Amino acid sequence: GLLDAISAADLLQQQDIEDRNNDGISAKYNRVPDAETGEIVIGRFGLKAKQPTLKQQVAAAFRDDIGITNSLFRQESCTEQQVKCRRAAQLGGHSSVEIPDKLLDLVVTFNRLLGVPPARDLEQAEVQQGRGLFYQSGCHQCHTPSYQIAQDYPNAAIAGQKIWPYSDLALHDMGADLADGVLEFAASRQEWRTPPLWGIGLQADINGEQRLLHDGRARSVSEAILWHGGEAENAKRHYMSLSKADRQALLTFLN
DSSP states (O other), rough: OHHHHOOHHHHHOOTTTTOOHHHHHHHBEEEEEEETTOOOEEETTTTTEEEEEEHHHHHHHHHHHHOOOOSSSOOOEEEEEEHHHHHHHHOOSSSSSSSEEEEEEHHHHHHHOOOOOOOTTTHHHHHHHHHHHHHTGGGGGTSOOOOOOOTOOSTEEEETOEOOOOOOOOOOOOOOGGGGGGOOOBOOOEEEEEOTTTGGGHHHHHHHHHHSSSSSSSSHHHHHHHHHGGGHHHHHHHHHOHHHHHHHHHHHHOO
16 A cells, blocks of 8 residues: 555656666656556556556456456456356356455455554664665665655555655566566566565565565575676675675665
8 A cells, every 4th residue: 555655756756768877777667557547557566567556456366366357357367268267257147247346445445554564673783784785785776765655645544654665666677587578568578676675574484485586486585686687787796796794784684
């Protein structure tokens, strides 16, 4: 919900497709259809930012992940070649959507107000050292630290907050090693949305393991950094050039 509340204007201020400032970073926002309005707007959810709003992300998950059609996505996601899928979709005899808006909105509201894990131990000397190294390494160029949500945002529980997601929600070319061969609207095979970093240090505690990047190939934050390429190549090389103690301080800050 907090990511949904960041104003589009604040995000678009970061767009620099042609790298006019010559910093090697060319943030680009995916342009995707809003299923409710039909407008083409910026994407902010999903690995390649193909969903523009939290509601659409939830509605798409209902349809694409578990086959439940809804008012945003009324048709099953079976392709023409998936004959068995299309036959199975007809077995229920549904003449309308499979989840009413009342229930869909409840799930959206739950996700909108789901709390973000609070940052921890920020006053520790090693964490403060790591924070400085985060900026020195250039990580903040894509992992934008903070945003201010408007005071007049429609949801009072969210309005007026300063949030720290550490993401620009933009697409970046991450190099050939992370390419997946998939095009999603304006996102190329090598482009990925910058994932927010909040809560990243609790993933192993909650899930029992840490799996990072789009396909879970990285088993730690350090591995994820070392897979960075493309626009993030310089930041990765800066990380590799740090002393062991400095690398550990940076990882401690991220965690």
